[in-house]
Amino acid sequence: MNERGPSVEDLLPLPAATFYILMALAEGDRHGYGIIQDVAASTDGALKLSAGTLYRSIQRMLEQGLIVETRDRPAPELDDERRRYYRITPFGTAAARAEGRRLTDLVRLARASGFAPGKA
Amino acid sequence: MGLYRALLHLFPTSFRLEYGDEMAAIFAARRRDAGGPLSHALLWTEALADIAVSALRAHADLLRQDLAFTARTLRRSPGFALAAITVAALGIGATTAAFSITDHILFRPLPFAQPDRLVRLWQDQSGYGHSELSAANYRDWKRMSRSFEEMGAFGGQAYNLAGGGEPERVEGQWMTVEVFHLLGVPPALGRVFGPEDGAPGAPAALVLGYGLWQSRFGGEVGVLGRQVLVDGAPHVVIGVMPPTFHFPNRDAKVWLSKTFVDADYADRTDNYIYGIARLKKDVSLGQARAEMRLVAADLERMFPDDNAQTSATVDRLRDGLSPEARLLPLALLGAAGCVLLIACTNLTNLLLARAMVRRKELAVRASLGAGRERLVRQLLTESLLLAVAGGGLGVLMAAAAVPVLARLVPQSLPIAQAPAPDLRILAFALALTAVTGIAFGVFPALRACSQAGVSGLQEGSRAGVGGRRERTRAALVVAEVTASVVLLVCCGLLLRALGRVQLVDPGMSADGVLTLRTALPQPRYANTAVRAQFYARVLSEVRALPGVSGAAYASGLPMVMRGGIWGVVAAGEAPAPGTQPPASARFVTPGFFATMGIPLRSGRDLRDSDTREAPFVAVVSESLAQRHWPGQDPIGRRFRFGPAAERTVVGVVGDVRVRGLERKSEPQVYLSHQQVADGSIIGYTPKDLAIRASGDPLTLLPAVREIVRRADPQQPVSDVRLLADIVDGETAPRLVQVRVLAGFAAAALLLAAVGLHGLLSFTVASRTQEIGVRIALGARSADILDAVLREALQMAALGLVLGLGLAYATGRGLQALLAGVGPGDIPTFLVAAGLCALMTVAGSLLPAVRAVRVDPVAVMRTE
Numbered sequence: 001m002n003e004r005g006p007s008v009e010d011l012l013p014l015p016a017a018t019f020y021i022l023m024a025l026a027e028g029d030r031h032g033y034g035i036i037q038d039v040a041a042s043t044d045g046a047l048k049l050s051a052g053t054l055y056r057s058i059q060r061m062l063e064q065g066l067i068v069e070t071r072d073r074p075a076p077e078l079d080d081e082r083r084r085y086y087r088i089t090p091f092g093t094a095a096a097r098a099e100g101r102r103l104t105d106l107v108r109l110a111r112a113s114g115f116a117p118g119k120a
Numbered sequence: 121m122g123l124y125r126a127l128l129h130l131f132p133t134s135f136r137l138e139y140g141d142e143m144a145a146i147f148a149a150r151r152r153d154a155g156g157p158l159s160h161a162l163l164w165t166e167a168l169a170d171i172a173v174s175a176l177r178a179h180a181d182l183l184r185q186d187l188a189f190t191a192r193t194l195r196r197s198p199g200f201a202l203a204a205i206t207v208a209a210l211g212i213g214a215t216t217a218a219f220s221i222t223d224h225i226l227f228r229p230l231p232f233a234q235p236d237r238l239v240r241l242w243q244d245q246s247g248y249g250h251s252e253l254s255a256a257n258y259r260d261w262k263r264m265s266r267s268f269e270e271m272g273a274f275g276g277q278a279y280n281l282a283g284g285g286e287p288e289r290v291e292g293q294w295m296t297v298e299v300f301h302l303l304g305v306p307p308a309l310g311r312v313f314g315p316e317d318g319a320p321g322a323p324a325a326l327v328l329g330y331g332l333w334q335s336r337f338g339g340e341v342g343v344l345g346r347q348v349l350v351d352g353a354p355h356v357v358i359g360v361m362p363p364t365f366h367f368p369n370r371d372a373k374v375w376l377s378k379t380f381v382d383a384d385y386a387d388r389t390d391n392y393i394y395g396i397a398r399l400k401k402d403v404s405l406g407q408a409r410a411e412m413r414l415v416a417a418d419l420e421r422m423f424p425d426d427n428a429q430t431s432a433t434v435d436r437l438r439d440g441l442s443p444e445a446r447l448l449p450l451a452l453l454g455a456a457g458c459v460l461l462i463a464c465t466n467l468t469n470l471l472l473a474r475a476m477v478r479r480k481e482l483a484v485r486a487s488l489g490a491g492r493e494r495l496v497r498q499l500l501t502e503s504l505l506l507a508v509a510g511g512g513l514g515v516l517m518a519a520a521a522v523p524v525l526a527r528l529v530p531q532s533l534p535i536a537q538a539p540a541p542d543l544r545i546l547a548f549a550l551a552l553t554a555v556t557g558i559a560f561g562v563f564p565a566l567r568a569c570s571q572a573g574v575s576g577l578q579e580g581s582r583a584g585v586g587g588r589r590e591r592t593r594a595a596l597v598v599a600e601v602t603a604s605v606v607l608l609v610c611c612g613l614l615l616r617a618l619g620r621v622q623l624v625d626p627g628m629s630a631d632g633v634l635t636l637r638t639a640l641p642q643p644r645y646a647n648t649a650v651r652a653q654f655y656a657r658v659l660s661e662v663r664a665l666p667g668v669s670g671a672a673y674a675s676g677l678p679m680v681m682r683g684g685i686w687g688v689v690a691a692g693e694a695p696a697p698g699t700q701p702p703a704s705a706r707f708v709t710p711g712f713f714a715t716m717g718i719p720l721r722s723g724r725d726l727r728d729s730d731t732r733e734a735p736f737v738a739v740v741s742e743s744l745a746q747r748h749w750p751g752q753d754p755i756g757r758r759f760r761f762g763p764a765a766e767r768t769v770v771g772v773v774g775d776v777r778v779r780g781l782e783r784k785s786e787p788q789v790y791l792s793h794q795q796v797a798d799g800s801i802i803g804y805t806p807k808d809l810a811i812r813a814s815g816d817p818l819t820l821l822p823a824v825r826e827i828v829r830r831a832d833p834q835q836p837v838s839d840v841r842l843l844a845d846i847v848d849g850e851t852a853p854r855l856v857q858v859r860v861l862a863g864f865a866a867a868a869l870l871l872a873a874v875g876l877h878g879l880l881s882f883t884v885a886s887r888t889q890e891i892g893v894r895i896a897l898g899a900r901s902a903d904i905l906d907a908v909l910r911e912a913l914q915m916a917a918l919g920l921v922l923g924l925g926l927a928y929a930t931g932r933g934l935q936a937l938l939a940g941v942g943p944g945d946i947p948t949f950l951v952a953a954g955l956c957a958l959m960t961v962a963g964s965l966l967p968a969v970r971a972v973r974v975d976p977v978a979v980m981r982t983e
Binding site: 031032033036050051052053054055056058059060083084 | 135138139142143145146147149166167169170171173174175177178181
């Protein structure tokens with residue numbers, strides 16, 4: 001679909017759900033429910049992605065080339081054949097890094113204005 | 121779990137197939153992890169909200185993608201986009217315009233408070249049908265009936281308005297004080313009539329229409345309380361109505377309060393009152409009718425002579441239209457529907473052809489994993505986008521067309537001339553657009569997609585030729601031809617009817633006659649001799665103007681005043697009361713027949729010496745003489761007619777179409793304007809001046825106005841018209857009808873030709889190789905032409921036969937509008953068939969030429 005494909009800058013700022021999914025996938029391939037659990041755990045249960053939000057995000061991220069569906073499966077006893085696994089692509093990593101930089105810069109500015117804790 | 125899976129169907133199919141299992145698995149896992157019933161409930165609530173929101177967003181995602189894709193593809197083929205949008209706009213525009221007019225005339229609630237409870241009351245006299253009420257019957261109906269919250273009476277009249285500016289003649293209505301209240305429309309300024317205006321000794325009051333307030337009083341608020349002279353009597357302006365208020369028709373510009381006095385109730389057979397009432401909340405129209413019949417029956421027993429065979433009837437105010445007037449907007453809607461149908465079939469054909477061309481693209485997308493549902497969705501988005509663009513353009517076209525079509529709105533309705541654009545119309549256009557988009561999109565989309573996977577990728581395949589596919593497209597073209605033939609025939613029938621009406625002899629020679637009105641006010645001109653003085657002075661001065669060959673006054677001009685019907689009792693006849701044969705009564709000055717070009721068959725014209733001192737005389741029309749004295753000389757015969765003793769026939773003139781070109785008129789009786797008792801038959805005092813002149817009679821107007829001003833400075837001149845225009849006015853509504861329908865028929869014919877052209881072009885293009893081979897093998901041009909044209913002719917012939925059959929049926933339905941032209945009028949059908957043949961030739965010419973010019977060598981090379 002995307003002959004030329006978007007550049008990283010076109011995608012920024014990333015939607016929050018997208019960024020969380022990329023962060024969850026940074027640690028390794030995950031299936032959908034795994035991503036939801038990961039995100040919930042890393043935010044102490046503050047963010048519970050709904051199934052609809054998750055798969056709409058996944059659909060768009062697949063189209064944008066941020067992630068791919070992977071054929072590598074874990075050991076059969078751990079696998080449920082219905083489950084699909086997703087892996088972050090180098091483009092996805094680059095996008096997540098760019099978003100991270102963007103947020104860092106933003107926090108630095110916020111500190112300078114006294115809107116965020118910590119030293120400027 | 122089953123419920124959750126069922127809910128997943130809210131997502132787009134492609135999304136559900138891709139992720140439905142995963143989502144169901146996650147939901148199952150969460151359910152396992154959930155504890156008690158409370159967390160189960162919470163889980164379900166979350167899941168429901170999630171599905172609702174996400175499904176909507178997923179649809180929106182797809183729509184955005186499809187729209188972007190569609191915009192790209194349409195930009196690549198602007199010709200196709202433009203053609204499709206124009207065709208859609210034509211169909212949607214025509215239908216929207218027709219609907220807004222039909223809705224305005226037939227369906228929209230009248231602009232009064234709770235209009236469905238407003239009714240009109242009529243006397244129902246056997247032999248005469250609906251007639252106005254007499255004041256005495258109105259009073260008794262009001263007193264004896266229980267079905268109505270309120271009942272009022274009104275009547276139309278033109279008034280001389282003076283005081284502040286030029287004297288002016290305006291159409292108005294008198295009404296009892298109940299009428300404004302029961303209509304329930306608040307005034308824009310001041311107040312409407314209330315009980316205080318009906319009290320004895322109350323000052324005469326009037327309410328201005330918005331237009332008159334603007335034109336005569338400059339829209340001044342200070343007009344309230346001002347005194348105005350109406351027919352010489354002082355009236356106080358108490359209110360101004362809003363611009364949207366029309367009652368009982370668009371002509372009325374001023375309303376005067378009226379209170380009946382005892383003298384009004386004296387004659388129970390003098391029917392001149394219109395009754396209006398508001399039904400009580402719990403009373404149905406049927407109950408009111410039943411009650412009024414009983415009331416009328418009681419009155420008939422009490423007044424067996426005056427109320428012989430007089431019943432009462434109640435109609436909704438909304439339904440006061442003649443069957444012809446109701447038929448017209450429906451016919452208009454039908455014609456527009458035909459155009460829309462043709463537009464849709466055309467678009468379907470366009471899209472089908474396009475889908476064939478795009479087969480490879482679709483096949484590629486299908487093979488890349490786009491599901492059938494995605495492709496259908498994509499194609500539907502395309503057709504909907506085209507329809508929306510067409511719909512937008514169509515609404516603009518409709519907005520431009522409505523003022524033209526508004527001339528079809530009858531003057532007699534209490535509504536504005538043109539419908540105000542409102543949400544209903546926009547909703548209608550929107551629904552039409554959606555239906556159109558789906559109707560012309562869904563079939564090609566399904567078609568294209570079912571084939572996309574199969575043969576699209578086979579190289580060199582001869583797309584779209586032969587078999588079922590072509591038959592479908594051919595059937596669509598046949599449908600187009602059928603619909604356009606129906607429109608053509610209907611248009612032709614109306615045209616024939618117009619021609620027939622125009623050929624009707626009005627009974628007078630209308631060219632070169634100027635008419636105008638000087639309605640002499642009462643009581644100043646109650647005395648017959650005073651009026652005669654005015655007429656004599658004006659007529660002698662007008663006759664002295666250069667170029668004038670005749671001038672005369674009459675109490676009513678043919679086709680302008682249609683009523684004024686009295687019973688005739690010839691000497692020696694003794695008809696029962698209520699069965700006297702009717703004739704229309706006109707009081708005229710000498711010279712009327714010569715001025716109007718009405719031929720004098722025998723005897724003499726009226727004379728200045730026919731005064732009240734002389735014997736009472738009359739000039740009658742031929743049909744009256746024939747009716748009462750067949751085969752005998754009518755001159756010298758005596759008859760009773762109206763409020764006088766016997767009159768003697770002194771002359772016979774030709775019959776005139778008093779009631780208009782399309783209706784049978786009663787015979788006419790002309791009486792001397794001088795043989796009238798002072799102050800009697802006020803409605804019949806001569807007021808219309810006719811002047812026959814050589815050259816353009818309108819150039820006389822300033823001189824005539826000056827003559828009238830010299831005779832009576834307060835006397836307004838109104839209704840200046842050429843007699844020829846009055847006669848032409850008889851056919852004006854028909855002319856509008858024919859033009860409108862001709863517009864629709866032309867659009868339909870054009871669209872059908874385009875459709876035929878498109879289909880044949882496509883056939884020829886996809887058969888190029890076959891044709892090339894045949895030419896190479898020695899086929900002559902005639903053979904090739906034959907192959908291509910045979911198809912066109914077959915489709916046209918089939919469409920023609922179907923269309924003519926359908927047109928005959930439609931013509932029967934339209935008979936009320938046809939002025940006696942038969943629905944199977946041969947010339948009309950022949951012309952329609954000829955035009956259809958012409959359309960076929962025009963539509964197939966280019967493709968045929970292209971087929972003959974196929975270069976066999978070039979074709980072989982590409983193979």
